[in-house]
Amino acid sequence: MNSTKQNPVARILTITILLIWTAAVLYPLIWTLLGALKDNQQFLLKKPWALPEFPLLWSNFSYVWDKYGFSGYFINSTVVTAASTFLSILLAATTAYILARFASGVSRVLYYLYLSAMMIPMILGLVPLFFLLNDLGLINKLPGLIIVYTASVLPFGIFVLVGFFKTLPKELEEAASIDGAGHYKTFFAVMLPLARSGLIAVGIMNALTIWNEYIMGTVFINDPSKYTLPVGIAVMQAEMQYRTEWGPLFAGLLLSMIPVIVLYIVFQRQIAEGVTAGAVK
Template sequence: MGSIMGIRHPIIRIFFYLILGAWSITVLYPLLWTLLDALKDNKQFYANPPWALPDVPLLWSNFTYVWETYNFGKYFTNSLIVTLGSTVLGLVLSATTAYVLARYPFRGSNVLFLLYISSMMVPFSLALIPLFFLMNKLNLINTSIGLILVYATTLIAFGVFVLVGFFKTLPKELEEAAAIDGASYFGTFFRVMLPLSQPGLVTVAIVNILNIWNEYFVGLVLVNDPDHYTLPIGIAVMQAEMQYRTEWGPLFAGLFISIVPVLIMYIFFQRQIASGITAGAVK
């Protein structure tokens, strides 16, 4: 927005504002549509166009209904535990790996870095069958810990790819000053280097949270116990349980419940996301 305000020609500024306005409408329209349909019953849904405003009174009870009847409270809690646990574990593993590769190069470190990057190009679906047998042998099927371990390890490559660039640009004098003050390798990493890489950490965390929160395929393969369903699986199960009579209001309410946490997170961390991407590009 600041770069647009710096444009002096009024016609060009209006043109950019129109583009941003059109883009905002295309982004907000699906969210508004989902909320409006979540406040309707089936009679309103079939009698009026999908984009029509709901009748008064608004059916806010659809949210309570789907939360209690279809166990969305349990699914929401499971998604929250799995997402936060795998994100924290993935950040710790990727940050420590990236720090070693960036600050303490050794013979074969470049090859190892390329292996991490190349693993991002391999479709994860190819590993699902051996992964299922491995998790079953470790008794981690139908457990939140199993999902956390799988998600965390699959996100290491992206974290290493982003954070290596951040760690390489940090001045070596910081490590030397920390060593003079008596800091150990771990103390230097956690007290000095890790806080300085906060923009990269936030960027990696946001991307990981979005991927994990919306992930469906791996969760469907590794979890068949309703007590451990995450939100994407819960929505699919909910639609299947409706069978021949789809309750559109509660279904859209469930979809909106799954959208709200990600939307709130982006609203609060949009500046960090933008600064992290920009800093990573410059570095």
């Protein structure tokens, strides 16, 4: 009997679970898309989960984009997410490489200090962070938000990348040293490209966290022209007051999800490689 052959019952059970999981993930996305193509009458007078009627209201997307300023929110979120993700990856990679390769008592203390930072909810630091940014003149400015977001996701990146760099063979560094490469060239030309899948995985996780963050964006930014998408959606719903426009609201939600979905589709292979890196030598 071939021991590697999968049990038919286990195979059917696995496929069934995966199909159920896929349906659970896709259903909210599909329902959001269908809701974005309806008007209020279809929501209130008919079943809200029914299919939209023709003609489909694609105009809800342009309505949200223009009337509620989603173009500005989208640009702000893109700038903040891109800058924070880039800075967090750069700082996490350099720090993780040093902690992984130059082991000492100080490096271990720093590593556990970064780990302890992951256990502290960011919301506990809102008040001191607000006064700090206010003293630095960074309240209501996107650079202030970028600094806070970079610091908030940095411990996670260091935690993941330290373990990743430890799995890379030291012989590569020795070979680069023999060829005359210094520490900087060895890191940027040899080790960093090898850590690409880990960097992408950390970058995607950080980007998702920053893109969907709401509380700090509300506290540190009070200028409507600098709102990010999560804050903009909340403001849009508040502006609707007693008559919620469900179609445009769903359209706004879908617009905020599209970049995340595209990002995952493009980098799904690298994400899987980064998550499983180091599991098998």
